[in-house]
Amino acid sequence: MTMFHNLFTFLFTLSLQTQITNASFHHHKRRLAKNNNGDPKHGNYCTLTRHWHLSVGDDPSTSMIVSFSSHPKCAKPSAPVGAVLIGKEPNKADFVILEQNDARMYNATYPNKKKGSLYTSDYYHHVTVDGLDPNTRYYYRCVTVPSVLVDNIANEEMEDAERGLRQQHWDMTSTIAADLAERRRRYLKGGEDNDGAPSFVTAPAPGNDSRVKFVIMGDLGERTHSYETVAYLDAHREGINAILLVGDIAYTQNDHDIWDKWFDMLDATSFASEIPLQIATGNHDIEQDVETLDIFVAFENRFLMPQVQPAIIETMKGPIDKSLVDYPLPYDFGNAYYAFTYGPARHIVLSSYSNMDPGSKQYTWLVDQLNEVDRSVTPWLFVSLHCPIYNSFRLHRREPQLLHAKRFLEPLFVSHHVNIVFAGHVHAYMRTKPVIYDEVNDAGPIYVIVGNGGRQANAPYHRDEAEDWVLLRDHAEFGYGVLDIINSTHAFWEWEQTGFNAPEEAGKLGRYEPIEGQSDRGYVQNQFFLKK
Structure with missing residues (x-):
């Protein structure tokens, strides 16, 4: 897993940007297009992600691909970096994993009556989370990281001293999924209250006769x-x-x-x-x-x-x-x-x-x-x-x-x-x-x-x-x-x-x-x- 070395700086800076409301992503998109307020220091939309979905990794028993999108105006000075906070408990993140490749975006020409005008997509982030345990439930959050903060990234686990900040950030990002909290809480096995944090279960190991x-x-x-x-x-x-x-x-x-x-x-x-x-x-x-x-x-x-x-x-x-x-x-x-x-x-x-x-x-x-x-x-x-x-x-x-x-x-x-x-x-x-x-x-x-x-x-x-x-x-x-x-x-x-x-x-x-x-x-x- 690729994790943050200077997690204190990352979480502190990101937490200042995460005071978001429950306003929809669409409203942010329309409003920002008008006021051109694209600087992450002046807008909170850069931490608002949407379209979370999953795909199995190379070995579905130990890896999962987490995909989501962020607003294209977050790209100042360059594209934001996608990150996944993940852990085995509903309100505790054990790791922060960065996307392994650059975020993707594209332009497309509108057809017919809109011909000549361009559609500009979100940034798409695909984060491969590996090293997982087979047949195990994990809880996660999707966030974006300003690209200027990724210089000190290293492959190592978080220090114990950073656990408090890690927990703080997990709580602060809970509003990202607030509109889905009731649904996810209702369907979560065992009826646990996970404050809207989605979860997934890895596949059984190959050859396992699990149903x-x-x-x-x-x-x-x-x-x-x-x-x-x-x-x-x-x-x-x-x-x-x-x-x-x-x-x-x-x-x-x-x-x-x-x-x-x-x-x-x-x-x-x-x-x-x-x-x-x-x-x-x-x-x-x-x-x-x-x-x-x-x-x-x-x-x-x-x-x-x-x-x-x-x-x-x-x-x-x-x-x-x-x-x-x-x-x-x-x-x-x-x-x-x-x-x-x-x-x-x-x-x-x-x-x-x-x-x-x-x-x-x-x-x-x-x-x-x-x-x-x-x-x-x-x-x-x-x-x-x-x-x-x-x-x-x-x-x-x-x-x-x-x-x-x-x-x-x-x-x-x-x-x-x-x-x-x-x-x-x-x-x-x-x-x-x-x-x-x-x-x-x-x-x-x-x-x-x-x-x-x-x-x-x-x-x-x-x-x-x-x-x-x-x-x-x-x-x-x-x-x-x-x-x-x-x-x-x-x-x-x-x-x-x-x-x-x-x-x-x-x-x-x-x-x-x-x-x-x-x-x-x-x-x-x-x-x-x-x-x-």
Whole structure:
């Protein structure tokens, strides 16, 4: 862990800036834009952070990535440094950890009627906290540190004499999360009062047979039904260890203000700051800038996944056809594709929009990952990507991303006995039976579409009668899936339905009446032990 050497100076100076009110971040942003009061000595907004969210680190049992943002006007004389105060007790910080890389920010061109004007993002801070204990709860705060105070940083623990100041600063920063205190207090296990400090629990050690539970959702957006889904998840978050969001995250249509609204939506919950959120890239996350032609700018700046190496993104030579996205896009590594182990499960997250053909960076990396999986340590193997290989709906059937995945990835999934492949893209829900090359086979992977997270749920069926390999499909209700890993051989799957379209929400594709009493829940047997 990277910690403050001259903590006395840091906490004393920072405490003078932390007399903040409960005014919203947005009000600070608007007011400061007018009065140009950007000097941290004259404004308290530099210690007001927002959009706290988590991602697992390289080893989820011992590391966590804490992400948050701060106001761009804090950058005097240079960008502020993100820091996380963390400890094992609700109101006691044992360490202060600095972000390992410079804070990120970006500009983007507003589309359409706003064309020519620039959006300026917050500063995004990604702090990797490592050296943690497996399966342990930690409490934390997110703050920014003026860059002029980081000269005396060293890798050492805090001195006992500094503990009083450390405790003082923890108390003073409590107002940062005051608006979330009631929610977090309500959902915190054991009913402890932690004054709004969020907490997270590290993963069990690899090979541990602990029971773990994952939420899988896709195509969330920031619409009426998005809020409905998020509220439902927040109310049923107990026992959830990680959330996988399989692409099409915010649906900004290049209006990056919507990204801020999307994170504001999560800020109103408790789960975003307490449960790691693992993302895959979707077509609506490409967000090609109308002037620079840059791609995946927000996706790479606002999030940090457990990366193989920094992103490689080439500048596009022309605009992308939004009706049929080019394949492949010049995007590798970074948040595009990565893997992590969570207790008895190995997760591999792929990019449908990066090259997945044999010989490509992603394909070569995937083969290596699959060959390294030890099913005696992680008996469960899951893959997440945006575009579905199996699709019982009329839309998105002939896109190159799906065809290349079917041709080149399905053989790998079959030969390595992948248990479940999760996807979104289609605004509907579907779960297949175990299937190998379009034939039902108990040893084959199961394919799940959860593209009904909130943006829409109205994809028409390809034909009235479902294919033989379809276990259940639905195009009327919103929701997400929950996978409960019980032991090495059995898991339990449940589709959580969170809402449906009202008659006035029909849209271009129409509206479908939900089927009363329909559900999809049941045990899943680990196909690895049934391999033929």
